[in-house]
Amino acid sequence: MLGLAAGAAGSALLRPAPLRATAAPRLLPPVAEADALIAFGHTGPITDGGWTAAHNQGVLAVRQAFPRLRTVYVESIPYSADATRIFRQFVAEGAQMVIATSNYGDFIRDVSDRAPEVAFMECDGHTVTGNLGWHYITHWYASYIIGIAAGLMTRTNRIGFVGSFPIPSVYAGANAVLLGARAVNPAVSLQAISINAWFDPQAATQAGTALAENGCDFLCGIMDEPAYLRVAQQRGIKAAMWNTDMRQYGPDAYVSSVMLDFRAFYVEQVRRRLAGTWRAAPCFLPLGHGVDRDTWGSSVPPDIARQADAMRARILGGYNPFQGPIRDAAGRVRVPAGATMDDDHIYQWDWAVEGVSGLD
Amino acid sequence: MIALLTGMLATAVLAGGVLALAALGEVLAERVGVTNLGVEGLMSLGAVVAIITVVATPNPWLGLLAATVAGAAGGMVFACAAVIMRANQVLCGLAVTFMGLGLSATIGHDYAGMPSPATFGHVAIPILSALPIVGPAVFAQNLLVYLIYLVLPAAAHWVMFHTRHGLNMRAVGENPAAADAAGIAVTSMRFWYVTLGAGLAGAAGGYLTLTYVPVWSEGLIAGRGWIALALVIFAGYRPFAATLSGLLFGLITALSFVGQARNWPIAPAILNMLPYLGTIAFIIVPVVVWHRIRRVMAAPAALGVPYHRDIR
Numbered sequence: 001m002l003g004l005a006a007g008a009a010g011s012a013l014l015r016p017a018p019l020r021a022t023a024a025p026r027l028l029p030p031v032a033e034a035d036a037l038i039a040f041g042h043t044g045p046i047t048d049g050g051w052t053a054a055h056n057q058g059v060l061a062v063r064q065a066f067p068r069l070r071t072v073y074v075e076s077i078p079y080s081a082d083a084t085r086i087f088r089q090f091v092a093e094g095a096q097m098v099i100a101t102s103n104y105g106d107f108i109r110d111v112s113d114r115a116p117e118v119a120f121m122e123c124d125g126h127t128v129t130g131n132l133g134w135h136y137i138t139h140w141y142a143s144y145i146i147g148i149a150a151g152l153m154t155r156t157n158r159i160g161f162v163g164s165f166p167i168p169s170v171y172a173g174a175n176a177v178l179l180g181a182r183a184v185n186p187a188v189s190l191q192a193i194s195i196n197a198w199f200d201p202q203a204a205t206q207a208g209t210a211l212a213e214n215g216c217d218f219l220c221g222i223m224d225e226p227a228y229l230r231v232a233q234q235r236g237i238k239a240a241m242w243n244t245d246m247r248q249y250g251p252d253a254y255v256s257s258v259m260l261d262f263r264a265f266y267v268e269q270v271r272r273r274l275a276g277t278w279r280a281a282p283c284f285l286p287l288g289h290g291v292d293r294d295t296w297g298s299s300v301p302p303d304i305a306r307q308a309d310a311m312r313a314r315i316l317g318g319y320n321p322f323q324g325p326i327r328d329a330a331g332r333v334r335v336p337a338g339a340t341m342d343d344d345h346i347y348q349w350d351w352a353v354e355g356v357s358g359l360d
Numbered sequence: 361m362i363a364l365l366t367g368m369l370a371t372a373v374l375a376g377g378v379l380a381l382a383a384l385g386e387v388l389a390e391r392v393g394v395t396n397l398g399v400e401g402l403m404s405l406g407a408v409v410a411i412i413t414v415v416a417t418p419n420p421w422l423g424l425l426a427a428t429v430a431g432a433a434g435g436m437v438f439a440c441a442a443v444i445m446r447a448n449q450v451l452c453g454l455a456v457t458f459m460g461l462g463l464s465a466t467i468g469h470d471y472a473g474m475p476s477p478a479t480f481g482h483v484a485i486p487i488l489s490a491l492p493i494v495g496p497a498v499f500a501q502n503l504l505v506y507l508i509y510l511v512l513p514a515a516a517h518w519v520m521f522h523t524r525h526g527l528n529m530r531a532v533g534e535n536p537a538a539a540d541a542a543g544i545a546v547t548s549m550r551f552w553y554v555t556l557g558a559g560l561a562g563a564a565g566g567y568l569t570l571t572y573v574p575v576w577s578e579g580l581i582a583g584r585g586w587i588a589l590a591l592v593i594f595a596g597y598r599p600f601a602a603t604l605s606g607l608l609f610g611l612i613t614a615l616s617f618v619g620q621a622r623n624w625p626i627a628p629a630i631l632n633m634l635p636y637l638g639t640i641a642f643i644i645v646p647v648v649v650w651h652r653i654r655r656v657m658a659a660p661a662a663l664g665v666p667y668h669r670d671i672r
Contacts, residue, residue, distance in 0.1 A: 045465070045578045047472030076578075160621070166628070193620040194628045200582050201573040203617075206371055210617035213367040225473070225577060249475055249575075357623050 026130050028119055030276030031096045036069035038062060038270055039090035041083070043102035045075045048199060050224030050243035051260070055101040055123070058262035065267045066274070083107040091115045097273045099266065100125075108132070119273050119280070124169070133280035135265065137291035139169070139242075140176040140322070140346050141315050142258040145293045146220065146240045147180020148308040149255055149300060151188050153238055154181070154218045160211030161192040162204050162221030162228050166359050170194075171349040173222050173242075173258075178355050179322065184307070191216060192358035201227040212237060218255075229253055238299070245294050254297035265290050284343050287315055322346060327354040362492060364622075368614045369497035376610025377508045378403075378568045380603035382588035383595065384512055385431075385560025387602045390592060391520065392553040393533035393662040397453025398438050399561045400585025401460020402431045406565030408468035411476055411576040418478035424504075424566045431562015432555050434460055439554040443547060446666035457585070465578045476574035480504055502571050509603050512560075516599035529553065533660030536667040546667050561585070587639055594642035596657030605642065612638045 046056040052075065063071055072093070077083050077100075084107045090098045091111060096118060100108055103124040112120040112132040125134030150159050159181060163170040174192050181188040191211060195203040208219055208228030212235050219228050220240040226249040232239035233250030240255045247254035265285055272278035285291055293312065296305040315321065320342070324335035329352040335341055341349075352359040382399055389396045406427035413426035434456060442452040480502035488499040498505070520526040529549060531539040536546045568584075569576055591609060595601035616631040624631070646657060 045472065047469055048577060049473030053473075191621060191623065193617060194632065195617075196632045197582070199577070199579060201575065201577070201580060202375065202568075202582065202584075203613075205573060206375065206614060206617045207620070209367060209371055210614070210621035213363060213618075214621040216621075225575070227573060227575075230574070358620055358628060 026279075027276060028096075028117060028131070028273070028278060031274050033066050033274055034068045036066070036097075036270075036274055037093065037095045038069060038071045038273075039093070039095040039098045040071065040073035041077050041086060041090070041098065041100040041104070042073055042075045043077060044199065044224065046073070048224050049226070049246075051198070052101065052224075054243050054260040055262055058266035061263035062266050062270050066270060069270070069274070077104070079104065079107070081107065084110050087111040087120075091118055097121070097270065097278075099123075099269070119278050121269060128280055128282055131280050133282060135269075135283040135285065136347065137260055137285045138287060138343055138346075139258045139260075139291050140172045141287040142291050142293045143173050143176035143220075144180035144321050145308050145312045145315070146256050146258065147177035148184050148311055149296075149304055150177060150218045150220065150238075150240065151181030151183065151185035152304045152307060153255070153300070154185070154188060156215045156217045157185065157187045157189065158214070158216045158218075159188060159190040160208065160214075160216030160219045160221075161190055161356075161358070162207045162211070162219065162223055163192050163194050163359070164198045164222065165194055165196060168347060168349050170222055171352060171359060172346050173220075174356050174359060175349060175353045176322075176346075177220055177240075178353060179326070180311070182355060183311075183321070188355065190356045192352075192356060194358070198222075199224040201225050204228050205231055208232065208239075222258075226250065241294075247294075247297055251297070252299055255300055256296055257294040259292050259294045261290055261292070284347075287312070328352060329354055329356060329360050364618065366493050366496050368611065368618055369493060370501070371614040371617075372607055372610035373497055373501060373505060373509075374572050374610070375613055376607040377505060378564050378572065378584055378606075379588050379591060379609055380606030381508050381512070381564035381567055382561045382585060383591040383602040383606050384508075384516060384599055385557035385564070386588055386592045387557070387595070387597055387599055388516065388560070389435075389554045389557035390597055390663055391533045391660055392529055392550045393536060393660050393665065393667070394439075394442060394550055394554050395449045395453060395664045396435070396438060396442075396456070396554055396557060396561075397450060397589065398434065398456025398460060398558070399588050400581055400583070401457035401464075402434045402558050402561035403460075403565035403568070403581045403585045403588075404464040405434050405460045406431045406562030407569045407580055408464040408471065408565075408576050409562070410566030410569045411471050411474070412467070414476055414478040414570070415471065415474065420478045420480045420570045423476075423478065423570050424563060427566025427570075428559045428563040431565070432559035434562065435555040435558020436551075438558065439551045442666070443550045443554060446668060449664050449666065468576050468578070472577045473575060476569055476576075478570075479574045480571050504567060504571065508567070509607070513599040513603045520599065530660070533662055536662050536665075537669075540667070540669060546669075550667070561588075564588070587635070590639045590642045593646055593659070596646060597659060598657075609635070609638060609642075 042052045044052040099121045120132040178190040193207040204227035208231035217237040226246040229239045229250040232253035241257040322341040324339040325337040326335035409430035410423040410427040414423040438456045441447045442449045484500040489495045528544045591605045595605045616634040619631045
């Protein structure tokens with residue numbers, strides 16, 4: 001009731017779980033398209049204009065690609081035993097594949113372990129069993145590219161970040177923006193505010209206002225709605241968003257967005273399930289295939305867009321910008337020179353880099 | 361420092377207005393002895409109806425009117441059950457909250473995420489808006505700010521404490537049996553003030569989507585309706601105190617964000633707790649501190665008790 005609706009990038013629980021398979025995945029028998037039922041469990045309403053809306057595009061793509069199969073979805077599933085009940089209901093209705101669009105942890109595991117003939121997928125999940133896999137977007141590369149634009153565009157050298165909870169996705173998002181910005185402008189620092197919600201336009205407005213009043217002239221964050229973009233528009237500063245193209249809410253302030261696109265991924269997973277070739281596996285959606293920066297906003301100078309896109313091209317070519325030495329907020333070297341942070345490592349990032357304040 | 365105070369106060373005035381309006385409405389209902397726990401749902405209903413109206417006709421005043429009417433209509437449903445049928449007020453209120461949240465999600469489904477095409481603009485009052493700190497925060501806001509913090513509470517205060525009608529109204533909340541014996545129409549008094557209060561709750565929702573957060577999405581109210589209920593107790597069921605506690609609460613909320621933005625050495629989790637700690641304090645303070653002046657700050661004696669003439 002009190003604005004704790006969770007959404008964008010998963011639950012608030014930290015867990016040092018093994019990301020990789022602990023049991024050998026097995027193949028499930030193929031399913032005829034006309035007999036198939038694919039169930040989606042959403043964390044928010046499909047009209048949120050953000051995280052769940054992006055996943056719903058994936059549902060629509062599945063329907064379009066396989067017009068004869070049936071899909072069902074349930075919106076706004078809470079992180080509680082109610083989730084278990086809903087997933088169990090999917091199984092009881094005869095679903096051959098259940099896709100949860102957020103991390104439900106043990107609530108989904110309870111069901112998947114007892115329904116070995118059903119394929120389960122969990123977005124932002126952390127465990128892999130014989131019939132339960134997880135998928136997530138490597139949003140940190142898009143954030144890094146946007147960070148380069150931020151570092152070049154800020155005049156005050158202060159970036160504001162509206163986050164939800166101090167969890168790995170938020171650490172990765174804020175850290176990536178700052179590292180990108182510092183790559184081109186070492187004087188930049190980032191101030192984060194946690195508002196304890198993925199979706200609370202009032203709180204996000206207040207957080208954005210407070211950041212702007214404290215000298216931040218570039219706002220970014222991970223929110224399911226565009227409130228802080230409106231703040232930026234009103235105050236004549238810049239903002240970068242998450243999930244979807246939100247430029248209509250602040251055309252002058254809009255820089256870009258960490259754009260999500262699950263369409264091709266979900267269609268492919270369903271295709272494999274129907275063909276009997278689906279295996280439970282961990283899967284990162286790479287830059288350019290599920291996550292990317294959005295087309296640059298009209299107020300982004302072309303040379304800045306070019307500079308940021310040059311990094312995008314390098315990352316697409318296989319470059320990893322998360323290279324040591326990376327220090328944490330206390331100044332300790334956490335990633336030594338010569339080492340790089342791979343996706344598994346970044347996925348579980350739970351400390352703020354030097355220059356990021358407000359998260360520890 | 362000046363900029364900080366100005367910003368905080370401006371945010372507090374805007375954010376507090378929503379709570380002030382809803383709390384004022386609840387004061388009206390509780391003064392005649394009816395606890396309306398449906399505020400959260402009624403605010404949600406008002407918020408979505410305001411957006412739907414301005415999408416159809418881009419006039420924010422019409423939007424606010426429609427939000428008020430929607431809130432009042434929801435209040436009538438509640439009043440029919442809780443006042444006329446004399447059902448349990450707590451259960452009816454919760455039902456209205458669920459009804460309001462569900463109904464607004466349903467009718468707002470196609471409007472979610474759509475920015476409000478018309479909002480109340482800021483109007484700077486000459487001379488006054490040039491004052492330091494309070495100028496930009498108070499005298500350069502939308503016009504509704506004066507309605508919420510001045511006109512409405514003044515009107516409510518005057519009616520409640522300076523008219524015969526107000527005396528009757530309070531009598532209904534304190535001792536409906538005696539009021540009934542004195543010839544006051546208890547049921548209709550309760551019915552209409554509950555409806556009016558619900559209308560203000562709807563208006564509070566409309567105010568939110570027409571000024572501060574100009575977009576509809578499910579879960580927009582995010583518990584502000586419940587906080588408004590706590591403010592009524594803190595304010596001792598008085599109109600001006602209710603609106604001022606809304607402002608105070610707005611300040612506490614603003615403080616938690618300013619604290620994080622300025623990197624105060626307080627854990628963000630604690631700063632984020634401030635509004636809710638504030639809510640608890642707002643409930644406890646009246647019990648502990650107001651104790652000495654209980655006579656003036658106490659709840660109406662018949663609050664929450666349905667009135668049955670036949671078993672009095």
